[in-house]
Amino acid sequence: MSKKPVQFTLNGDNKAVFVEDGQNLLDVLRRGVGDLSPKYGCGQGTCGACTVLIDGEPHLSCLTLAETVEGRSLSSTGGLAQGADLHPLQDAFMRHFAAQCGFCSSGMLMAAKALLDRNPNPSRDEVVEAISGNICRCTGYEPIIEAILDAAQSGAGRRSA
């Protein structure tokens, strides 16, 4: 099986990896780069657990052909916290008990970050729409929605990281 070199930035760091033909981005991030923050849920584009930002926009890494991210800027949940300082979204998720098993949290956080980066003061309906492609089987969504709205009020959308 042939391999192709691919370079991109992940959370601001330059990355250069060899990817296999047909390999998806999630697999490359987890096994090739070692960023375990995006999760493998369904592999079908249904659950949203693998959501990462590509050039600031949410994408499903399980359905992204890895070689197509050549030269692009990627963000994952692994880059949200700055050292011991949680990102306001992470902090709000913790305070609102927005994670139980936590498997969806990574995708939820990136979907929420994409929203707040674009729209720092979203309405409740806009939050619901932003996470409409992310499935949570534990919380019933309410704590997640409340956490995102709370993070917005605390200025998460105005933070650059």
Next chain:
Amino acid sequence: MSISVKTFASSAEAASALSGDRTARFMGGGTLIMRAVNEGDQSFNTVVLANDAALKQVQPQGDRLIIGAGVTMAQILASRDLDFLHPVARAVGGPAIRNMATVGGNLFAEHPYGDMTAALLVLDCQVTLAGGQSSALADFLRDRDREPRGLVASVSVVRPQSGVFKFRKASRVKPKGVSLMTVAAWVPQSGGRISGARIAYSSMGPMPMRIAAVEQALEGATLDETGISNALAAATNGIEPPTDAIASSWYRKEVAPVHLKRALLEG
């Protein structure tokens, strides 16, 4: 089985690669092809890509709009020219899917997907292949899976006048879910009566389709509860909806008149 990925600068080159290889599939946004790759689909072993800017363009041409096959649902939502398609694009997945899923890909979506295709069916959509050949969308869908497979370069639609185009997607999960039944309608009126209606469903058959029985029943009718009663009675004439995890065939038939009525009167 390993997958081979071939990337071309133009859609013409990609089309040439597709036409000579029955085991090749073109990939637009990846929501269909990568899903198949992840599932270990053995029906193809080559993925063809094209870095052709024309696939991403939206251009007016006379009274029609040309939409590149690689235009995503997010691009549609960002386009003022395509504002009539905003409710349709918004009904497709969440934001991440909308950043990836393309108009061209939607033409190949299997049941229960294909909401955009249902809308295009009533907008007098013409499908143009990379070689320049054009066909009506209904004809294209009929021959969709035949070899050799062409590469869809663009679709063109008529821009509807206000109130003529209606769209409604019914699903069991709010705010978003897989379609139970999607209805698209083109309902022009002349002298207070419907003339030349086009109705399409998705999720009610193996692929999106026009519903001739409903269209005929709407001809000359008034667009109100009494006027559309014959059309509602004919809502599932000649079709056999599939049973899947979302709903049984029986259930889809039972609720079809309800969703058709809502699409026509509230859509």
